[in-house]
Amino acid sequence: MGLPRRQTGDHAAIAAARDLLGPAGVIDAPADMARYLVDWAGDTPGSALAVLRPASVAEVQAAIRLCRIHHLGVVPQGGNTGLVGGGFGALAQAPIILSLERMNRVRAIDPAGYSICADAGCTLQHIKDTAEAADRLFPLALGAQGSCQIGGNAATNAGGINVLRYGMARDLILGLEVVLPDGEVWNGMTGLRKDNRGYDLKQLFIGAEGTLGVITGVELKLFPLPRRTETAYVGLRSFADAMQLFARARGVCSDLLTGFEVIGAECLPSARLINPGLVTPVDEKAPVHVILECASSEAIDLAALVETLLQQSLESGLILDAVMARSGSQARAFWAIREGLVEGQVRRGYHVRTDLSVRLGDIPRLVDSARAFVAANHPAWLPQAYGHAGDGNIHFNVLPPAGLDEDAARKEGRDITDGLYAVVGGFGGSISAEHGVGRSRRDVIWTGLSPVHRLLVAAIKSAFDPEGLMNPGCLLPPNEEFP
Numbered sequence: 001m002g003l004p005r006r007q008t009g010d011h012a013a014i015a016a017a018r019d020l021l022g023p024a025g026v027i028d029a030p031a032d033m034a035r036y037l038v039d040w041a042g043d044t045p046g047s048a049l050a051v052l053r054p055a056s057v058a059e060v061q062a063a064i065r066l067c068r069i070h071h072l073g074v075v076p077q078g079g080n081t082g083l084v085g086g087g088f089g090a091l092a093q094a095p096i097i098l099s100l101e102r103m104n105r106v107r108a109i110d111p112a113g114y115s116i117c118a119d120a121g122c123t124l125q126h127i128k129d130t131a132e133a134a135d136r137l138f139p140l141a142l143g144a145q146g147s148c149q150i151g152g153n154a155a156t157n158a159g160g161i162n163v164l165r166y167g168m169a170r171d172l173i174l175g176l177e178v179v180l181p182d183g184e185v186w187n188g189m190t191g192l193r194k195d196n197r198g199y200d201l202k203q204l205f206i207g208a209e210g211t212l213g214v215i216t217g218v219e220l221k222l223f224p225l226p227r228r229t230e231t232a233y234v235g236l237r238s239f240a241d242a243m244q245l246f247a248r249a250r251g252v253c254s255d256l257l258t259g260f261e262v263i264g265a266e267c268l269p270s271a272r273l274i275n276p277g278l279v280t281p282v283d284e285k286a287p288v289h290v291i292l293e294c295a296s297s298e299a300i301d302l303a304a305l306v307e308t309l310l311q312q313s314l315e316s317g318l319i320l321d322a323v324m325a326r327s328g329s330q331a332r333a334f335w336a337i338r339e340g341l342v343e344g345q346v347r348r349g350y351h352v353r354t355d356l357s358v359r360l361g362d363i364p365r366l367v368d369s370a371r372a373f374v375a376a377n378h379p380a381w382l383p384q385a386y387g388h389a390g391d392g393n394i395h396f397n398v399l400p401p402a403g404l405d406e407d408a409a410r411k412e413g414r415d416i417t418d419g420l421y422a423v424v425g426g427f428g429g430s431i432s433a434e435h436g437v438g439r440s441r442r443d444v445i446w447t448g449l450s451p452v453h454r455l456l457v458a459a460i461k462s463a464f465d466p467e468g469l470m471n472p473g474c475l476l477p478p479n480e481e482f483p
């Protein structure tokens with residue numbers, strides 16, 4: 001697959017890499033490479049010839065040029081929290097992993113200009129903390145923020161819980177610096193908020209999942225740090241009611257609404273695996289739970305606004321119950337339920353994971369149809385419906401029955417995944433709302449694209465990376481399989 005390989009040159013390539021990057025810059029002992037070759041969920045092991053860890057842009061250039069000479073595919077890797085197998089190669093490919101973890105410096109912050117420049121290997125949490133120390137907000141927020149890197153966020157166009165108000169990574173990026181497959185640097189760190197000089201090249205690298213180049217630097221938009229935050233936990237009868245509440249909240253709170261997460265009550269046992277003492281803020285039997293968050297400056301009476309929304313919704317019978325967090329720690333406890341249910345599913349082991357998006361109005365029917373499909377065809381499996389519903393994004397996961405052998409579960413899981421993809425296809429939706437394509441979703445997404453779309457994607461790949469050096473097998477088929 002991908003590049004022609006010169007097995008005999010592999011040892012020479014690794015020795016040359018040591019000369020270029022120093023001993024700390026190369027890992028090739030299998031035990032030391034192991035942590036780079038398995039993802040957060042632990043269910044898709046990969047392999048690599050070596051892990052290269054450059055410490056500067058010049059070292060990334062040197063590493064890329066070396067791999068090109070030796071015809072070795074390069075897989076950029078950030079925090080390795082992507083859930084679609086994009087950050088490491090499948091067994092047959094044995095490529096070079098290029099980890100950005102040593103490039104972890106914030107280069108500059110400009111509070112007055114509301115921007116920050118950083119190496120791509122900074123964790124998202126490091127960026128957020130640096131911004132906050134300067135009284136600014138970097139709003140991208142997701143469960144993996146302590147580990148994922150800002151370069152990985154750019155490469156996957158990450159979403160998360162604040163997309164509603166601030167957009168996805170794409171909307172937050174002012175500029176990028178990228179090492180191209182020929183080793184040249186494209187410097188797009190202009191810091192400009194308006195720039196209509198033709199094609200906006202940075203947009204091509206955002207969401208490209210490392211297939212067009214290695215992102216080495218990022219310039220990001222910052223925002224005023226909110227002075228007031230109100231978080232509410234709401235119990236409702238159905239996803240349909242939840243989406244009505246969302247429409248009402250948008251109207252009452254306007255752009256102050258930052259988060260709207262929906263949790264089907266069937267997910268709570270998963271959250272309880274992480275926190276056995278979990279007591280939900282509203283009656284656990286409410287079929288649907290919502291975490292709603294608003295943020296504003298000091299001048300706005302945010303509590304009154306959210307109280308009005310909840311009061312009106314209670315009086316009209318739209319919601320069953322609601323609790324507003326009285327403190328930051330209570331708000332964090334609400335969010336811990338959302339984070340715990342994801343971790344709890346992983347603790348259960350293999351399960352079907354999806355990342356679906358549809359038009360907002362279609363969410364209730366999507367969830368109903370997906371549940372009906374599972375109940376009719378795989379009645380022993382347990383659906384878990386939750387997600388960033390305010391963005392039209394639902395994670396409809398399905399847990400195998402306890403005790404089912406893993407091989408059997410994986411086999412049946414493939415049928416369930418296909419069935420769920422057919423369900424979302426019926427709504428004209430996407431099977432990758434925010435997690436990307438990687439290797440695990442490549443074939444199903446690639447074959448689902450129109451011929452014209454495939455040709456355009458292949459033309460972009462060939463223009464940037466004619467030899468297929470970058471992340472072979474991720475996002476699109478290797479060069480020789482292009483249409």
Ligand SMILES: Cc1cc2nc3c(=O)[nH]c(=O)nc-3n(C[C@H](O)[C@H](O)[C@H](O)COP(=O)(O)OP(=O)(O)OC[C@H]3O[C@@H](n4cnc5c(N)ncnc54)[C@H](O)[C@@H]3O)c2cc1C
Nearest residue numbers: 078079080081082086143149151152153155159160210215
């Ligand atoms: C608990 C949990 C919660 C999550 N929640 C969300 C969520 O709410 N929203 C969401 O969008 N995602 C979520 N994710 C998925 C994941 O965190 C994001 O996709 C994240 O952006 C990946 O960043 P990373 O640094 O870990 O990238 P990696 O996993 O290392 O890599 C992902 C892809 O980007 C490429 N890449 C990485 N760094 C670079 C670089 N510097 N240059 C070029 N290409 C690069 C890799 O080759 C790969 O294709 C979650 C994951 C977990 C484990």
